[in-house]
Every structure is written in C-alpha cells, then in structure tokens.
Amino acid sequence: MDMFVVHGGRRLRGRVRVSGAKNAALPILAAVLASDGPTVLQGVPDLVDVTTLCQLLTALGVEVSRERCPSNSADQPENAPAEPVNGPGLDTGLDTADACVPAGESPTEDQDQYVPFPFGVGEADDSVHTRVPALKLEVINSGPCLADYELVRRMRAGICVLGPLLARRGRACVSLPGGCNIGDRPVDLHLKGLAALGAELRVERGYIFACARRLRGAKIYLGGPFGSTVTGTCNVMTAAALARGVTTIEAAACEPEVGDLGNYLNRMGAKISGLGTPFLHIEGVESLAGCEHTIIPDRIEAATLMIAAAMTRGDVVLENIAVDHMTAVIEKLREIGVAIETVGHAARVTVRRDLLPADCIMLPYPGLPTDVQAQLMSLLTTVSGISIITDKVFPDRFMHAAELARMGASIRREGPSAIISGVPDLSGASVMASDLRASAALVLAALAAQGDSVIHRIYHLDRGYDRLEHKLNDLGAGIVRAQDVPLNMPASLSINPAEMLPADDGGHELRGPKWLRSRENLKIHAPEEA
Secondary structure, X not given: OEEEEEEOOEOOEEEEEOOEOHHHHHHHHHHHHHOEOOEEEEOOOOOHHHHHHHHHHHHOOEEEEEOOOOOOOOOOOOOOOOOOOOOOOOOOOOOOOOEOOOOOOOOOOOOOOOOOOOOOOOOOOOOOOOOOOOEEEEEOOOOOOEEOHXXXXXXXXXXXXHHHHHHHHOEEEEEOOOOOOOOOOOOHHHHHHHHHOOOEEEEEOOEEEEEXXXXXXXXXXXXXXXXXXXXXXXXXXXXXXXXXXXXXXXXXXXXXXXXXXXXXXXXXXXXXXXXXXXXEEEEOOOOOEOOEEEOXXXXXXXXXXXHHHHHOOOEEEEEOOOHHHHHHHHHHHHHHOOEEEEEXXXXXXXXXXXXXXXXXXXXXXXXXXXXXXXXXXXXXXXXXXXXXXEEOOOOOOOHHHHHHHHOOOEEEEEOOEEXXXXXXXXXXXXXXXXXXXXXXHHHHHHHHOEOEEEEEOOHHHHHHOOOHHHHHHHOOOEEEEEEOOHHHOOHHHOOOHHHHOOOOOOOOOOOOXXXXXXXXXXXOOOOOOO
C-alpha cells in the first residue's frame, strides 16, 4: 500500500492538462456490452477503476486492448525511503517566488508578475485528447452474464453492466456494488427502471438476478429522495435503447457524463433525445454498432486543480476543460475571490486579492457537485471568516472534516452542514483518506500547509485521478509516492519525547494535577539496562 509524502508551502505555477472524465468513461465502457463490432474510445483516463472495469468486461466476453506510452516520470523504487522535503527534481530551498502566500494575504507584485492570457493555448476546435492512447474494445463472446463480487465490490460503476447485459443478452447476474463510503446509495431506482421495462428481478445472496426476453418501452420516473440517480439513468437509458417501442424517462440525471453516454449510444445507432434535461425520449432500435468516441474532460479533476492553484495562491493554466460543464464551480470560486479567465478549452486560475468566506450548497447538476465538496472545504479552511458547506446529495459525506482538523482546521458538523472557521495556516500532519474526493481534499490541504504531511490510503485517489501527483509536481508541488511503512515517514512528523516535558522555568502551558506536572511522572521509561 502506498502513501503520499507532501512538502507544503510551494506555490503552483505552470500549465496542466485535464484527463478524460472517469464518471463518463465507466458507463460508456459498460455500454460496449450492448454493441456489435469494434469500439474505439479516445481520452479514457488511466485509473484503477477503469482497469477494474476492463477486467470485468474481459470476464464478460469483451476483448480489451490499449497502447501503452512511456511515463514522463520515473517510478519510485518500491521500498525506497521517501524524500519528505523535495519532490522529484525539485530544488532544496523555497525562494520567495515559490513560497505559498499565507491565507488572508494577496500575492505582492514581486510574487505575481501577471502574464497576459492566453499563452500557448490551442484553438477551441483542436483535438482535446491527442496525447492519450486509445482504448479498443469488441464483444467476442456474448455468453457470460455473471459480474462477480470480487470485481464489482471495488467500484460502484460495476452496476452499470446490468442494463447492457439485460438488454443485449436477456439475462444478468450482477453483484451489488461497492465504491466509496460516502453515505447511503441504494440501487432501488435502477431496479425500478428496469422492472418498468419488463425485466424480472430478484436480489439474493448479494446479487441481482435479472432476465427478460425482450425489454419493452415504458414511462419511467427516476426521482429519489436526494434527487436523480446518475448511474441509474445510465443503466436504464442503455437498456431502453434496445427495448421495443418508446421509453420516456422523467427526472433523469442531467449531468454531462450522462449526456456523454447518450451521445455515444446515438453514435452507435440509438435514438435518444432530451440529453442534458430531466426528460429523455428514447426510441428503441434492434441493434447498436461499434463506433469511435471521445470522452469529455473531467470537470471534477479540473475543479480540483483550480482549487489547488487557489489554495497555494498560484498561477495555473488548465488545458482540455469543458468550461460549460463547470459554470457553478467557476462562479463560486470567483465569489470566493479566485480570478478565473477562460478561453476555448482552457482557463487560467490566479489569486490577486484576499479570499472571502462563502456558503456552498451541493446539489445535482447544474448545481455545485457533491464531488467537489471536500475540495471546497479544504480551500475555505484557509479563508478568514465563517463559511458554511451543505451537502444535499450525500448529507453524511463529511468524514474528511476530522482529518482536516488534524491539520489545524476549525470545522463543526451540524446535520448536513459543516461550519468552517478559517484559520491563518494549516500545519502538516499525518492523515488518512476515507474516500476518493476526501483524499484529493487532503492532498490540497497538504499543499497549502506549513511543513510535511503524509496522506495514507491513497488507493482511493488512484481510483479517480490519473497520476495526480505527477501533474501537481509538474506545477511545482513536492509530492512523493512511497510505500506506507514507518521507514518512509518524514522525521518532521515524529515527536521527540523531550518535546513532551515541561520547561524548567515553569513557563510551559501544561496544566493539570500536581502529579501530572512532575517531570519525574512525565518521563518515558526505557527498559533498564542489565
């Protein structure tokens, strides 16, 4: 198991390219099961979840191949000690221009020489994924119908094979999904939609058993207690594309990733209209043919990188972003005081004044995405004043708050909201990631913190970010991936027993019973020598 060792206090500067969207790639990969002939997907990010889903597709009879390209960064030896202060190729010291500007202060003229934007940005019609190897897929065996627990448990998107299997092969046995622990995410709306299309369903021993000779069109309502369901909409829409007759879906998810799946299905011959709205109209077709398709840019990764630039008071240009998909995030960051300029598929992020506290409410698209909630919390912990974050999609998604508190953040939980009192500085600490977006939030906090930090359980991060540490290091961060063993812990996070002893002059702040204030009782006793 790996961990990140992060040396904070570096100001991010430079250009970075955003990868394809994980949340679009996974349901599109699953939809290949409903097609005939080869499919070529451009811009599929190289993620653990993508690898896992490709393994699942292989088990379900899909041939998957991908060209490999050499990494632009040398891998760390598996058992090599971490370099806590410097990332690969970074200078030992921090000069004034690279230092992270303290919270509540704006960069000075010496620290921020404004460069006119854009610089070196391609035209809007340039190919947005020319640097990513294509993923080639084709169904070569339509017999298997079992999506086993050992693969599906690793990611929630595994449930997306249910609809394509049922529509194309007439039967499916799919394990109930796993994924991040961010709150209750039932699959009842998936089952409700597929049952309306005529599927016979039952849940036994942790598996969904489904069968249908031929699905038939129906009118379906997919609204839930916390809004629409993204993966549920993807499942039902893909199944309805091969159903007999017309299907209408009301309260469909409007997320761009759902729209990207719909566009992919239409390229294969489906007849879907209303994408991007809560009302989908689907005319069933007899078959879907393989095609070539490009995955949309990842708006969550783009938002994460924008917030990283803001937290370090940096100057970063993001390439390959879909600005239209990020309206809520961009406007909220501008409200906080982050300067964002956009041109075509690029944006420049800088901070040229004091940041302001804000109230943030996470809602289904086109509102602020719940997948950016943790990152926004990291940013607001360093902004002077009181900020409030309310998550109406996953009200219990606040496990990262306790870890941010270890770094000096002041956060109080009240129901579905978190009350944040900004602090001047965060301090480096050893913290543990609880889910994908929480791990990103902790990395951002570590970038802005004073001193070294260690992020444990970064396997969560690898599920949804394509080599994030390399992208941040290219911007000037100091992040080292190392094996999670005591040998690789930075010395700055170790506590010297002498630090626990009160000063002789009595000027220490330790207070308590008289016996506790005795130096003799505070000694850490070592085994007596023979």
